[in-house]
Amino acid sequence: MKAHKAILVTENGETYYGWSFCQSLTSLGEIVFNTGMTGYQEVITDPSYSGQIVNFTYPEIGNTGINNDDVESGMPLLNGIITKNICINPSNWRLNQSLISYMKEKKMMHIYGIDTRKLTKYLRSHGTMYGCISTEILEPRSLRLTMLNEIPLAKTQLKDSVINASTSTSYHLSKIKPYYPCYYQSSQQKDNLLKNLTVIVIDFGVKYNILRNLSKYIKNVIVVPASTNSKRILEYKPDGVLLSNGPGDPENVQYAVSNVLDLMEAKVPLFGICMGHQIISLALGLRTFKLRFGHRGLNHPVGLGKTISISSQNHGYAIKMDDKKLRCVKITQFNGNDLTIAAISHKSYPFFSVQYHPEASPGPHDSETLFLHFIRVIELINRYPVIV
Template sequence: MIPKTCPSFLQLEDGIFCQGWSFAHSFISIGEVVFNTGMTGYQEVLTDPSYCNQIILFTYPEIGNTGINIEDMESNQSYVKGVITKNLCLSPNNWRSEISLIQYLVDKKIPHIFGIDTRYLTKYLRNKGVMIGCITTNKLSSVELSEKVSSFKSLQSLDLISQVTTSKSYQYTSEILPRIQYMGEKVKNATSLHVIVLDFGVKLNIIRRLSTYGCNITIVPALSSYNFIMSKSPDGILLSNGPGDPASINLAQVLILQLMNSNIPIFGICLGHQLMCLSLGGKTRKLKFGHRGLNHPSGLYNQVYMTSQNHGFVVSSNTLPQNLVDVTYSNLNDNTIAGMVHNSKPCFSVQYHPEASPGPHDSEYLFAHFIDVMLSCKVS
């Protein structure tokens, strides 16, 4: 049964006002309004911890067509502050669907608004830049809404890791850990590799990708001590994705530098990439409207990969020490840094998501490369 709708309202920090509808009847939520250009993957977006404190504007005109299923969750809850869409599907149709997106939004009390001109709003944010917004079902005046919006802190200089990281370490287990083939050969002795995942808000599918290579995986809190991590005898360390301003996570930068100096193989993804670059002396900056979508071309030297991206900060060009690292990939839309490798340490990172989920699998080979690096270091 489809819940009844009620009027809802959106106001941005510069006063832009939109009226739409909601299936929830009482909420007020404030967050950074950002847009995602993906045509699919709304479930993964809603449960990706990297979207913590953000209101997601979906540019695709209708979402919810394939419903919601338990297997595609990226975490055990949603961290978003709200959802903005042109239309929500009333009749999802997919053999994996368990409940509708509408029912999921209502059950999880996720603030949402639909029935507004999302094309106009996306172009507006593209031109003006992402900004703080408020969505609510309460009939507040423009002045009252502006006061609500002004009370919200910008994500710049904001450390959100404590809201999304695990509170204690645990091992990832799965009934099936298949050894997959890559480059025509099976991974050898992969089950003997122990990978520590430093959890800044890790997506479940990053862990799943590692598990398909038979790795033993331990997830640890973001601010674990160097001695604690080394006591686990890791063969490699993965620095996960996550939300917030990387420059504000100072303790993690110190930890990562210690880990790099220990010569343990390290693979950084998204926020993990930014933190690794910061620990080496690089600088980060906030993008005008970020990279959030499934078709961002990245590459270097005549090699191009379609990548899934979700970030509002990037490593500033020409700030990385050239004597220590090489830039391996660039975002071909705006030439921002999309990947790097250390010249003398077994460490590398990418700004995008090689696990996709959702998105293209062009860069999944990076997990196989990480396995190779760990095996090489283990032998030597």
């Protein structure tokens, strides 16, 4: 297993020297950082990182290798990873292959051996920016010039990142294998009473664990492409619609905003997660803005008043505070770190959304009950339709 010299150059000229197991590759993307101490496999396969290069602040990844259970999508869509160390000899009872062999198999560009804490501090001070990892162009100035020429095309491609991350065809969700930790006894694995409901998931880059959580409670889950129009969605006669997470700028997904407006007119219960939260907010007349360096980690406090939950987050945009536009909306949670909006609920209709990930894979399970809350909202509307 031979390592090759590699360099990382940022768009404003910062250069880091390291190593990579990929030979003769160059990859460009927006550099973001994730502060989680675990869950690198779920991060790597999260479609919300499409087109980005992820800098892991935890100093060593790959210790437990890669298994078949913890993937969050069919294939990784990110453009590279940055880490201090990569474990060469992983060990875990669920191990299927090493992280190194996985990255080589997926042709995933990476660099290791650099000071990731220094890079993270730099991004916190200067904001997220484009960067380029290469094992074929090892002269920083030449690599930076190449990168600067390609950034406009990369930004254009990012506008289609939701379409690239979404399913191309609609499908009924079949049974997803549940994951129970090894310390669970069979007596603890109580079967849930499945509700005879139909929920449509609009796939902007959905994570498998969102679908896994829905399938625990709902018999009929249908996943549709991001571009599916509202008329087609309503033909399914849905009891509710979940708007999934996804990559990129929500302002680029205006077709989805238009479809959600139609669904709101039909008073269909809506639940938005991350990108879905932003699209619901845009449909309600709010606006988004780009965060300086985003929220990407497993320990973000969210809450209101004296109530706090710990959440998993992965997003680069947030909702603007606008008192005039918030008249029909109740803010139900703020982010405890920077007081950005973390969750909203419509004051009159069954629409609510969260900026974080209640399926939390990886991350804490404080907010997992939101899926049950969604079901209770649906059942309430079915029982008392006159209220809407």
